Amino acid sequence: MRAWFQRFMSGRYGGDQFGNFLSLAALALVLLSIFVPGLFGTLLGALGWAALIYSYVRIFSRNIPKRAAENRWFLAQRYAVQQRFAGARTRFAQRKVYRYFRCPRCRQQLRVPRGRGRISITCPKCGTSFIKKS
Ligand SMILES: [Zn+2]
Incomplete structure:
Protein backbone atom coordinates (compact mmCIF):
# COMPACT_ATOMS: atom_id res chain seq x y z
CA MET A 1 0.00 0.00 0.00
CA ARG A 2 2.78 2.40 0.98
CA ALA A 3 4.91 1.44 -2.02
CA TRP A 4 1.88 1.79 -4.27
CA PHE A 5 1.21 5.26 -2.91
CA GLN A 6 4.85 6.32 -3.33
CA ARG A 7 4.74 5.14 -6.95
CA PHE A 8 1.45 6.97 -7.44
CA MET A 9 2.86 10.20 -6.03
CA SER A 10 6.14 10.12 -7.95
CA GLY A 11 6.25 13.00 -10.42
CA ARG A 12 3.32 14.67 -8.70
CA TYR A 13 3.52 17.96 -6.88
CA GLY A 14 2.39 17.14 -3.31
CA GLY A 15 1.91 19.67 -0.53
CA ASP A 16 3.20 23.18 -0.02
CA GLN A 17 2.35 26.34 1.96
CA PHE A 18 -0.33 27.40 -0.52
CA GLY A 19 -1.89 23.93 -0.29
CA ASN A 20 -1.92 24.11 3.53
CA PHE A 21 -3.55 27.52 3.35
CA LEU A 22 -6.15 26.28 0.83
CA SER A 23 -7.17 23.28 2.91
CA LEU A 24 -7.40 25.38 6.10
CA ALA A 25 -9.41 28.07 4.29
CA ALA A 26 -11.65 25.33 2.82
CA LEU A 27 -12.31 23.88 6.27
CA ALA A 28 -13.04 27.33 7.74
CA LEU A 29 -15.42 28.22 4.87
CA VAL A 30 -17.33 24.94 5.04
CA LEU A 31 -17.69 25.20 8.84
CA LEU A 32 -18.74 28.86 8.56
CA SER A 33 -21.33 28.00 5.89
CA ILE A 34 -23.12 25.78 8.43
CA PHE A 35 -23.88 28.82 10.58
CA VAL A 36 -24.59 31.35 7.81
CA PRO A 37 -28.16 31.10 6.55
CA GLY A 38 -29.47 31.64 3.04
CA LEU A 39 -27.75 32.07 -0.30
CA PHE A 40 -24.61 33.64 1.22
CA GLY A 41 -24.07 30.53 3.38
CA THR A 42 -24.53 28.31 0.34
CA LEU A 43 -22.00 30.37 -1.59
CA LEU A 44 -19.47 30.19 1.28
CA GLY A 45 -19.90 26.41 1.38
CA ALA A 46 -19.48 26.11 -2.39
CA LEU A 47 -16.34 28.27 -2.24
CA GLY A 48 -15.01 26.05 0.56
CA TRP A 49 -15.58 22.86 -1.44
CA ALA A 50 -14.02 24.47 -4.51
CA ALA A 51 -10.93 25.39 -2.44
CA LEU A 52 -10.74 21.82 -1.09
CA ILE A 53 -10.99 20.29 -4.59
CA TYR A 54 -8.40 22.77 -5.90
CA SER A 55 -6.02 21.86 -3.04
CA TYR A 56 -6.27 18.16 -4.02
CA VAL A 57 -5.91 18.91 -7.73
CA ARG A 58 -2.66 20.72 -6.85
CA ILE A 59 -1.37 17.81 -4.70
CA PHE A 60 -1.86 15.29 -7.52
CA SER A 61 -0.81 17.66 -10.29
CA ARG A 62 2.07 16.68 -12.62
CA ASN A 63 2.60 20.29 -13.74
CA ILE A 64 5.21 21.00 -11.06
CA PRO A 65 6.56 24.34 -12.45
CA LYS A 66 3.04 25.83 -12.54
CA ARG A 67 2.23 24.65 -8.99
CA ALA A 68 5.57 26.03 -7.73
CA ALA A 69 4.79 29.37 -9.42
CA GLU A 70 1.40 29.44 -7.65
CA ASN A 71 3.15 28.82 -4.35
CA ARG A 72 5.65 31.62 -5.01
CA TRP A 73 2.74 33.97 -5.77
CA PHE A 74 1.02 32.92 -2.54
CA LEU A 75 4.19 33.45 -0.47
CA ALA A 76 4.61 36.95 -1.97
CA GLN A 77 0.99 37.85 -1.07
CA ARG A 78 1.42 36.46 2.43
CA TYR A 79 4.64 38.42 2.90
CA ALA A 80 2.91 41.66 1.79
CA VAL A 81 0.10 41.11 4.30
CA GLN A 82 2.61 40.32 7.07
CA GLN A 83 4.57 43.51 6.28
CA ARG A 84 1.37 45.54 6.37
CA PHE A 85 0.49 44.16 9.81
CA ALA A 86 4.04 44.69 11.07
CA GLY A 87 3.86 48.33 9.93
CA ALA A 88 0.50 48.83 11.66
CA ARG A 89 1.90 47.30 14.86
CA THR A 90 4.91 49.62 14.80
CA ARG A 91 2.73 52.71 14.18
CA PHE A 92 0.46 51.70 17.06
CA ALA A 93 3.40 51.12 19.43
CA GLN A 94 4.88 54.54 18.55
CA ARG A 95 1.56 56.44 18.46
CA LYS A 96 2.42 58.64 21.47
CA VAL A 97 5.84 59.65 20.16
ZN1 LIG B 1 6.49 62.46 -1.66
Whole structure:
Protein backbone atom coordinates (compact mmCIF):
# COMPACT_ATOMS: atom_id res chain seq x y z
CA MET A 1 0.00 0.00 0.00
CA ARG A 2 2.78 2.40 0.98
CA ALA A 3 4.91 1.44 -2.02
CA TRP A 4 1.88 1.79 -4.27
CA PHE A 5 1.21 5.26 -2.91
CA GLN A 6 4.85 6.32 -3.33
CA ARG A 7 4.74 5.14 -6.95
CA PHE A 8 1.45 6.97 -7.44
CA MET A 9 2.86 10.20 -6.03
CA SER A 10 6.14 10.12 -7.95
CA GLY A 11 6.25 13.00 -10.42
CA ARG A 12 3.32 14.67 -8.70
CA TYR A 13 3.52 17.96 -6.88
CA GLY A 14 2.39 17.14 -3.31
CA GLY A 15 1.91 19.67 -0.53
CA ASP A 16 3.20 23.18 -0.02
CA GLN A 17 2.35 26.34 1.96
CA PHE A 18 -0.33 27.40 -0.52
CA GLY A 19 -1.89 23.93 -0.29
CA ASN A 20 -1.92 24.11 3.53
CA PHE A 21 -3.55 27.52 3.35
CA LEU A 22 -6.15 26.28 0.83
CA SER A 23 -7.17 23.28 2.91
CA LEU A 24 -7.40 25.38 6.10
CA ALA A 25 -9.41 28.07 4.29
CA ALA A 26 -11.65 25.33 2.82
CA LEU A 27 -12.31 23.88 6.27
CA ALA A 28 -13.04 27.33 7.74
CA LEU A 29 -15.42 28.22 4.87
CA VAL A 30 -17.33 24.94 5.04
CA LEU A 31 -17.69 25.20 8.84
CA LEU A 32 -18.74 28.86 8.56
CA SER A 33 -21.33 28.00 5.89
CA ILE A 34 -23.12 25.78 8.43
CA PHE A 35 -23.88 28.82 10.58
CA VAL A 36 -24.59 31.35 7.81
CA PRO A 37 -28.16 31.10 6.55
CA GLY A 38 -29.47 31.64 3.04
CA LEU A 39 -27.75 32.07 -0.30
CA PHE A 40 -24.61 33.64 1.22
CA GLY A 41 -24.07 30.53 3.38
CA THR A 42 -24.53 28.31 0.34
CA LEU A 43 -22.00 30.37 -1.59
CA LEU A 44 -19.47 30.19 1.28
CA GLY A 45 -19.90 26.41 1.38
CA ALA A 46 -19.48 26.11 -2.39
CA LEU A 47 -16.34 28.27 -2.24
CA GLY A 48 -15.01 26.05 0.56
CA TRP A 49 -15.58 22.86 -1.44
CA ALA A 50 -14.02 24.47 -4.51
CA ALA A 51 -10.93 25.39 -2.44
CA LEU A 52 -10.74 21.82 -1.09
CA ILE A 53 -10.99 20.29 -4.59
CA TYR A 54 -8.40 22.77 -5.90
CA SER A 55 -6.02 21.86 -3.04
CA TYR A 56 -6.27 18.16 -4.02
CA VAL A 57 -5.91 18.91 -7.73
CA ARG A 58 -2.66 20.72 -6.85
CA ILE A 59 -1.37 17.81 -4.70
CA PHE A 60 -1.86 15.29 -7.52
CA SER A 61 -0.81 17.66 -10.29
CA ARG A 62 2.07 16.68 -12.62
CA ASN A 63 2.60 20.29 -13.74
CA ILE A 64 5.21 21.00 -11.06
CA PRO A 65 6.56 24.34 -12.45
CA LYS A 66 3.04 25.83 -12.54
CA ARG A 67 2.23 24.65 -8.99
CA ALA A 68 5.57 26.03 -7.73
CA ALA A 69 4.79 29.37 -9.42
CA GLU A 70 1.40 29.44 -7.65
CA ASN A 71 3.15 28.82 -4.35
CA ARG A 72 5.65 31.62 -5.01
CA TRP A 73 2.74 33.97 -5.77
CA PHE A 74 1.02 32.92 -2.54
CA LEU A 75 4.19 33.45 -0.47
CA ALA A 76 4.61 36.95 -1.97
CA GLN A 77 0.99 37.85 -1.07
CA ARG A 78 1.42 36.46 2.43
CA TYR A 79 4.64 38.42 2.90
CA ALA A 80 2.91 41.66 1.79
CA VAL A 81 0.10 41.11 4.30
CA GLN A 82 2.61 40.32 7.07
CA GLN A 83 4.57 43.51 6.28
CA ARG A 84 1.37 45.54 6.37
CA PHE A 85 0.49 44.16 9.81
CA ALA A 86 4.04 44.69 11.07
CA GLY A 87 3.86 48.33 9.93
CA ALA A 88 0.50 48.83 11.66
CA ARG A 89 1.90 47.30 14.86
CA THR A 90 4.91 49.62 14.80
CA ARG A 91 2.73 52.71 14.18
CA PHE A 92 0.46 51.70 17.06
CA ALA A 93 3.40 51.12 19.43
CA GLN A 94 4.88 54.54 18.55
CA ARG A 95 1.56 56.44 18.46
CA LYS A 96 2.42 58.64 21.47
CA VAL A 97 5.84 59.65 20.16
CA TYR A 98 5.31 60.00 16.40
CA ARG A 99 2.60 61.03 13.99
CA TYR A 100 2.33 59.43 10.60
CA PHE A 101 1.33 61.22 7.43
CA ARG A 102 1.22 60.33 3.77
CA CYS A 103 2.89 62.55 1.23
CA PRO A 104 0.05 64.18 -0.78
CA ARG A 105 2.01 63.73 -4.01
CA CYS A 106 3.74 60.32 -3.91
CA ARG A 107 1.83 58.63 -1.03
CA GLN A 108 5.10 57.87 0.78
CA GLN A 109 4.49 57.31 4.50
CA LEU A 110 6.24 59.91 6.67
CA ARG A 111 6.90 59.88 10.39
CA VAL A 112 7.25 63.09 12.41
CA PRO A 113 7.74 63.63 16.17
CA ARG A 114 4.56 64.61 18.04
CA GLY A 115 3.98 67.85 19.93
CA ARG A 116 5.99 70.30 17.76
CA GLY A 117 2.95 72.35 16.72
CA ARG A 118 2.38 73.22 13.04
CA ILE A 119 5.40 72.06 11.10
CA SER A 120 6.43 71.99 7.50
CA ILE A 121 7.14 68.46 6.37
CA THR A 122 9.33 67.80 3.35
CA CYS A 123 8.96 64.40 1.72
CA PRO A 124 12.43 62.81 1.42
CA LYS A 125 11.29 60.79 -1.59
CA CYS A 126 9.85 63.44 -3.91
CA GLY A 127 10.72 66.75 -2.17
CA THR A 128 7.13 67.99 -1.76
CA SER A 129 6.55 70.20 1.31
CA PHE A 130 3.30 70.46 3.19
CA ILE A 131 2.19 71.84 6.56
CA LYS A 132 0.64 69.65 9.22
CA LYS A 133 -0.04 69.85 12.92
CA SER A 134 2.23 67.45 14.77
ZN1 LIG B 1 6.49 62.46 -1.66
